[in-house]
Amino acid sequence: MIRDRGLGSKLWRTAVWAVTLLFILNLLGVIATVVTNSLATRWLGTWLPVDFTTRWYFAAWREFQLTEVLLVTFQVVFLVTLLSGLIGITTAYALARRDFAGKRFVVLVFLLPLLVPPLTYGIPLATLLYQVGLGGSFWGVVIINLVPSIPFVVLVMIPFIEQIDPRVEAAARVFGAGTGSLFTRILLPLLLPGMLAALLLVLVRTIAMFELTFLVAGPTSQTLVVSLYYAVFASGVRASQSIDAMAVVYMVTTLFWLILALRFVNPTQIVARAKQSQPAH
Amino acid sequence: MNAATLRATSAPTAAAQRAPAPRAGGGRLELAGLERAFGAYRALDGLDLTVERGEFIALLGPSGCGKSTALNCIAGLLPLTGGAILLDGKPIHELAPEERGFGMVFQSYALFPHMTIRKNVGFGLAMQGVPKAEAEARIDAALDLVRLKSQGDKLPGQLSGGQQQRVAIARAIVIRPPLVLMDEPLSNLDAKLRLEMRAEIRAIHEAIGSTTIYVTHDQDEALSLADRIVVMANGVIRQVGTPEELYERPNHVDVADFMGFRTRILGRVTADGSMVELPGGRLALPAARGLRAGTPVTVSVRPEDFVASKGEARGGDGLTGTVRSIEYRGRAWFGSAALPDGTLVYFRADSTLPQGAPVILAPDPARTLIFEETGR
Amino acid sequence: MSDMVLQGAAQRPARPALKTRLAAKGFDGTTLLVLPGLIAVLALFIYPFLYGVVDSLTPQAGAWYENYRRFFSDPFLYNTISATLWLALPVTLLNLLLAVPIAFRVRLMRRQRLLTTLLVLPITLGTVLVAEGLLNFLGPQGWFNRTLILIGLLDTPLRLTNNYWGVFASLLITGFPFAFLLTLSYVTGIDPAIEQAAATLGASAWRRFTRIFLPLLVPGLSVTFCLAFVQAFAVFPSAVLLGAPAGATRVISIAAYSAAFEEYNHSLGSAIAIIMGAVQLLVVLAVLGLRGFFYRGSASGTKG
Numbered sequence: 010m011i012r013d014r015g016l017g018s019k020l021w022r023t024a025v026w027a028v029t030l031l032f033i034l035n036l037l038g039v040i041a042t043v044v045t046n047s048l049a050t051r052w053l054g055t056w057l058p059v060d061f062t063t064r065w066y067f068a069a070w071r072e073f074q075l076t077e078v079l080l081v082t083f084q085v086v087f088l089v090t091l092l093s094g095l096i097g098i099t100t101a102y103a104l105a106r107r108d109f110a111g112k113r114f115v116v117l118v119f120l121l122p123l124l125v126p127p128l129t130y131g132i133p134l135a136t137l138l139y140q141v142g143l144g145g146s147f148w149g150v151v152i153i154n155l156v157p158s159i160p161f162v163v164l165v166m167i168p169f170i171e172q173i174d175p176r177v178e179a180a181a182r183v184f185g186a187g188t189g190s191l192f193t194r195i196l197l198p199l200l201l202p203g204m205l206a207a208l209l210l211v212l213v214r215t216i217a218m219f220e221l222t223f224l225v226a227g228p229t230s231q232t233l234v235v236s237l238y239y240a241v242f243a244s245g246v247r248a249s250q251s252i253d254a255m256a257v258v259y260m261v262t263t264l265f266w267l268i269l270a271l272r273f274v275n276p277t278q279i280v281a282r283a284k285q286s287q288p289a290h
Numbered sequence: 291m292n293a294a295t296l297r298a299t300s301a302p303t304a305a306a307q308r309a310p311a312p313r314a315g316g317g318r319l320e321l322a323g324l325e326r327a328f329g330a331y332r333a334l335d336g337l338d339l340t341v342e343r344g345e346f347i348a349l350l351g352p353s354g355c356g357k358s359t360a361l362n363c364i365a366g367l368l369p370l371t372g373g374a375i376l377l378d379g380k381p382i383h384e385l386a387p388e389e390r391g392f393g394m395v396f397q398s399y400a401l402f403p404h405m406t407i408r409k410n411v412g413f414g415l416a417m418q419g420v421p422k423a424e425a426e427a428r429i430d431a432a433l434d435l436v437r438l439k440s441q442g443d444k445l446p447g448q449l450s451g452g453q454q455q456r457v458a459i460a461r462a463i464v465i466r467p468p469l470v471l472m473d474e475p476l477s478n479l480d481a482k483l484r485l486e487m488r489a490e491i492r493a494i495h496e497a498i499g500s501t502t503i504y505v506t507h508d509q510d511e512a513l514s515l516a517d518r519i520v521v522m523a524n525g526v527i528r529q530v531g532t533p534e535e536l537y538e539r540p541n542h543v544d545v546a547d548f549m550g551f552r553t554r555i556l557g558r559v560t561a562d563g564s565m566v567e568l569p570g571g572r573l574a575l576p577a578a579r580g581l582r583a584g585t586p587v588t589v590s591v592r593p594e595d596f597v598a599s600k601g602e603a604r605g606g607d608g609l610t611g612t613v614r615s616i617e618y619r620g621r622a623w624f625g626s627a628a629l630p631d632g633t634l635v636y637f638r639a640d641s642t643l644p645q646g647a648p649v650i651l652a653p654d655p656a657r658t659l660i661f662e663e664t665g666r
Numbered sequence: 667m668s669d670m671v672l673q674g675a676a677q678r679p680a681r682p683a684l685k686t687r688l689a690a691k692g693f694d695g696t697t698l699l700v701l702p703g704l705i706a707v708l709a710l711f712i713y714p715f716l717y718g719v720v721d722s723l724t725p726q727a728g729a730w731y732e733n734y735r736r737f738f739s740d741p742f743l744y745n746t747i748s749a750t751l752w753l754a755l756p757v758t759l760l761n762l763l764l765a766v767p768i769a770f771r772v773r774l775m776r777r778q779r780l781l782t783t784l785l786v787l788p789i790t791l792g793t794v795l796v797a798e799g800l801l802n803f804l805g806p807q808g809w810f811n812r813t814l815i816l817i818g819l820l821d822t823p824l825r826l827t828n829n830y831w832g833v834f835a836s837l838l839i840t841g842f843p844f845a846f847l848l849t850l851s852y853v854t855g856i857d858p859a860i861e862q863a864a865a866t867l868g869a870s871a872w873r874r875f876t877r878i879f880l881p882l883l884v885p886g887l888s889v890t891f892c893l894a895f896v897q898a899f900a901v902f903p904s905a906v907l908l909g910a911p912a913g914a915t916r917v918i919s920i921a922a923y924s925a926a927f928e929e930y931n932h933s934l935g936s937a938i939a940i941i942m943g944a945v946q947l948l949v950v951l952a953v954l955g956l957r958g959f960f961y962r963g964s965a966s967g968t969k970g
Contacts, residue, residue, distance in 0.1 A: 025767045039799035054807045100703025109692030122711045126900035128919050129943035133718025136932040156710045217792030241798045267790045367862050387865035394866040400859035404881045414867035
């Protein structure tokens with residue numbers, strides 16, 4: 010890499026870093042505001058609150074029925090992760106290993122849900138779900154969350170599977186492995202890191218998925234992020250500290266999985282696909 | 291393999307005679323105490339070298355020896371942590387790479403994938419602000435020199451590896467650089483193409499007469515291309531010399547290793563100073579004369595100078611060993627044998643030898659090297 | 667040539683089994699593994715989408731195009747398009763303009779992980795939490811205004827919430843990391859030797875950027891722009907919570923949601939949702955169309 014010297018480039022470099030720092034400071038400020046307020050007794054018109062307390066957490070837990078909400082959230086999230094993992098990985102395997110007529114079209118079908126705004130398909134899908142009586146139910150929330158999750162798993166896993174040399178599978182076949190043992194002894198161990206990465210990313214994304222869940226969630230099928238939205242939306246009704254206490258609970262839930270995910274994936278993967286494997290020549 | 295013959299076959303090809311190539315006339319490069327450290331690791335540890343005008347220098351060494359670091363420092367892509375670089379007596383090590391005006395050929399070619407071949411070759415000229423008409427003429431001449439004139443409007447991705455490499459060379463020489471730097475330019479090509487390109491690179495060098503520094507880990511390449519070879523190891527220069535000097539008289543175990551002296555045996559000079567005591571016997575070696583009795587030495591021999599025959603050694607005519615493996619390579623058998631202490635030696639034999647058989651291993655004394663130190 | 671003829675002749679007497687012929691075209695047991703995923707997406711995405719199109723064309727009253735006529739004749743509705751674009755386009759552009767120079771700096775860093783991890787935070791926290799945090803942070807008594815007053819840039823606090831700027835800030839905070847990380851992956855994908863080659867040929871840092879990097883990055887940057895724009899264009903919770911959902915930040919998502927779930931007019935809701943998709947598609951196509959003028963191959967080098 011070339012590092013330029015000279016005054017102009019030094020100034021430019023400083024400016025770039027200053028902007029980055031400013032961004033991060035504001036970001037941390039936003040998060041710190043939420044945490045501080047959740048621990049404040051009273052915080053009006055000063056730099057820091059008058060005093061600190063943890064009672065808002067107990068209040069929020071009761072007011073927003075967080076036990077129930079957290080339970081629903083985890084059930085939804087794990088079910089979505091499991092289902093989209095099962096469906097997505099088998100599909101990705103086929104797409105990575107076979108070339109067939111219409112493959113480009115199939116890939117496009119999997120790409121579309123990630124390119125179209127969630128509300129564009131969310132509103133008709135929610136309408137349909139309400140018509141068949143799934144609106145407001147637990148399964149409705151699971152189903153609507155599968156729409157972006159399955160394509161996401163497929164697109165993350167395709168390059169990952171492609172980079173596994175098909176000759177490894179051929180070799181296993183030659184040595185007498187049947188489809189079952191091929192899968193459990195060869196593919197599963199090889200795919201595990203990629204699967205873990207893809208599934209953890211789905212998990213993190215589903216916890217934070219607001220728009221779609223919001224459309225079909227009923228009173229008993231609200232996930233944490235939807236509860237948080239309603240609380241903020243009706244913010245006049247509750248103490249702001251109580252709302253922020255719930256926000257912190259939400260933050261901790263998300264960050265727990267994020268930190269877990271970051272043990273297995275590179276942060277860039279959360280937005281971009283896994284680094285494209287070099288096609289073999 | 292003799293360096294002189296190879297050179298003779300590789301020298302003037304059609305390309306060199308056809309193009310009225312611009313005689314750039316190279317610069318004289320001096321490296322004075324070049325140092326480059328990465329944290330505590332010293333990739334270059336005081337490199338001194340003078341490259342004469344028009345000279346073709348090969349930097350040879352195993353990977354990690356500092357040869358590529360040296361090249362990148364000369365190009366300005368890596369700042370020095372110590373020492374100086376002088377071109378025609380002027381210090382240039384403070385200049386940015388774009389201010390040095392050297393031509394560089396990269397291992398991965400590094401062609402600009404979004405530009406046509408002509409644009410690629412013309413890039414340096416555009417940067418120098420060369421007038422369009424002159425630039426076009428020089429691009430033509432350069433493409434002619436590398437025999438790619440008809441491919442000018444293609445994109446790099448449409449060319450084969452060898453063609454891409456020639457474009458990379460054309461791009462580097464079209465700016466008439468005082469110094470051409472080549473970083474393992476042939477390592478991505480297959481064996482046959484590598485031989486062809488080797489000849490072509492030498493021919494182009496002779497056509498334009500620029501000073502060239504060529505980094506490689508392939509001693510064949512270095513021997514056949516260079517006027518002088520610089521062998522590097524662990525960030526320092528081990529030996530500088532003509533291909534003949536290096537091939538015949540390496541002055542260090544590492545250099546010998548690189549020049550095909552595959553066998554290394556550790557031993558000691560005998561009490562009377564006339565022989566060398568080695569595992570499996572003793573040898574009378576003229577090179578040992580003058581060494582103190584009891585000096586630990588390393589003996590290096592090329593496989594072709596280490597002849598094995600049936601039987602056991604008796605007093606000074608060779609070493610006793612056991613055949614480990616043997617294979618026919620046309621005209622002679624080559625194999626490996628173990629000395630009593632387990633040291634592996636590589637030999638030549640005129641007939642096949644059964645595995646496990648005891649053999650007498652007799653090196654050609656005139657072609658056996660002795661290094662004073664254990665060397666490992 | 668003759669080989670092929672011979673082969674064809676040899677095959678004609680005994681036609682291979684259907685299974686073999688299908689396998690030759692790439693259809694076998696493994697290919698069928700596509701089906702679960704394909705069926706799921708067809709049932710949960712394509713079918714609802716088509717249902718939405720039909721639904722939008724069967725209004726509660728009036729001709730088949732009544733919903734669309736209503737949308738484009740009611741300023742309260744059709745103005746949401748410009749309101750959304752007026753938010754999404756500048757934010758996306760700004761995000762990209764910030765992302766490129768920062769990505770170029772970060773690419774030189776040896777330890778990028780802490781920075782990239784910090785930047786992933788707002789993406790994983792999601793829009794709702796960022797909106798809630800910004801409500802306090804940017805509020806008249808929040809740390810942002812206090813700091814600006816403390817260092818003397820302001821005399822009275824700026825009004826930054828419940829208006830355009832609040833939503834703008836939230837889109838910046840959630841959108842920038844996304845644009846940045848994508849850009850970073852494109853920038854680091856360029857073979858460093860290409861830049862070195864340009865430098866040895868006499869190109870200064872600025873010319874290396876304009877002549878080498880930028881043309882190589884255009885395909886990646888246009889994809890980044892599209893993906894970042896898709897996110898910004900779908901802005902919903904922060905426009906409600908941080909903006910003026912009845913005024914300047916009444917974005918198209920709000921209109922679609924309120925039609926479908928507040929007025930219970932799912933037909934109109936679907937129509938607005940489809941208009942939303944169409945507008946976004948137009949912008950994406952425009953950007954990708956512009957990209958067509960540039961080089962579109964691999965930027966990772968010419969090796970191989």
